[in-house]
Amino acid sequence: MESGRWRGAVSRGMLPLLALHAVNEYYRLPWKPPVTAGLLAANTLIYLRPSFLDSLLPFxxxxxxxxxxxLKNKDMKRxxxxxxxxxxxxxxxxxxxSLLWKGVQLETxxxxxxFVSMVVLLLGLSQGISMLLAKALLVFFDYGRPYYSEYxxxxxxxxxxxxxxxxSRSDNFTNVxxxxxxxxxxxxxELILIQMFVPRVSFLxxxxxxxxxxxxxxxxxLYSGPDPLTRIIRELTGLLRWPLRFIGNMFRLRRRRISGRGTVGGERRSLSGTWRCPACTYDNSDWLRNCEMCGTSRSNNGEVLRQTSRHSHDLPLEELRRRRVERFG
Incomplete structure (x- = not known):
């Protein structure tokens, strides 16, 4: 948290380095922490003030x-x-x-x-404690600069x-x-060192x-399980996930529907309106008597007859793969 009056944002070309570092960090992670990424994006967008947000963001x-x-104006946006x-x-x-390093570890x-619950609580606690400290200095020591003059x-x-x-639970040593x-x-x-070398930052x-x-x-x-705020966030997240999961399932069903040419692989059970070739496992439309992939045909009662006219048994696996690639290429 930095004190002082606003001097205007001057670009020093450091944002591309931040973007490169963040992308590289997320690329190597097996699981990408979404909340940390959202906080990084929010802070960066607020600083850049793109035109589509300019009218929405306060100065x-x-x-x-x-x-x-x-306290005077009950100004909660501050x-x-x-x-x-x-x-x-x-x-x-x-x-x-610093947020990228700490956020990835904590959220993971x-x-x-x-993690969302923690960030919300820490925001309220840190800002509230800073206000109380400033007020205490004014009331008990008649020192009003942090209360009146510090921005x-x-x-x-x-x-x-x-x-x-x-x-909190680390027994290791670190370099500060x-x-x-x-x-x-x-x-x-770090609090003491920063105050020594960068005195204009907000100590409180x-x-x-x-x-x-x-x-x-x-x-x-005090809690043996998740705190109440975490429970609320999990419930809200679950409510939001349901429609997204429903839409995702609809798209997956659409991709698996057969339209004339069938699909390769998939479930063991044949889909309605199709028959599966036992030679190459290709799903064919019921309108076809011969497998589109390898030529194996089926009988009128729905049972599959393995014919040797196309030498489907003699086709090597690599040849079947090549034909599938040509079919869908």
Whole structure:
């Protein structure tokens, strides 16, 4: 999450590198995490603002995360949308590279439904905790800058929360900008180092993300099974999958229907209106007496007679394959 006033997006040619890296990462994965891909696309599209979305998206000046404006105006779009906006290309690419690495691991290990639930909860917790911290500094220490004057956007608060969740059960050590620390404390080390070298970033936004990750793990420990939000998301996903599955089955049935020439292979049971050649397993129309593929004929009562006039038994497997390729080529 980065603080400051909007200076305008200046392209540095880094987005093609992000796209190449994401495509390469997804290409090698046996299962492609869809939610992570959706988050990458959403952040990138919001930054690029293509013409078909321009009229729908608020401008960054309308979504800066500022506790005072959120509470004063009950402006929830600042609360929820600020995480998806970035101030420049390097800010976007750095965050999306981190999201790609963390999102793939988390979504693969916990499943898409639980991953969506986690992202939603972490977003609400991290933004809420950041607001509470800013308000607490104002009330107890009379320090009002984070509450009144700090404007921030970016996905990094959520990334800090994801890092806490990802490393929560790790006993390994990790490298944080050259500093070797236990993985479970990596988020704290990164918080301090980033603040030292990039002081204009939002300290409270990142701290709120870390605390949100810790609180999420505590809340998750209270449930033996999936949390209620995960159950709701799974039910909604199931409702959406049903019509898609129905449409997919309709298309598959259409592809398997026979129209004169039949199909090769398929089920053992012959389809209605067809007969299967025992020599080459080609499904032929009931209108045909001889197999279109190898010439074997059938009798009038529907039983198949193997004729030797076309030497179907002597045809090598490679010749049958060649004929099938020619038939459908």
């Amino acid at each position: 960054v000046d309308e979504v800066w995360f500022n506790p005072h404006l959120i 609360f929820f949308l600020s995480v998806f906006y970035h101030v420049d290309e390097s800010h976007l690419v750095y965050n999306m590279m 290990s916990m499943g898409s439904s639980e 921030a956007v970016g996905f990094s608060g959520l990334l800090f929360a994801m890092k806490v969740v990802l490393n 900008n050259g500093l070797i620390v236990p993985a479970r404390y990596a988020a704290w080390a 936004g990142h701290l709120g993300g870390i605390l949100a990750g810790i609180l999420y793990l505590k809340l998750k420990g």
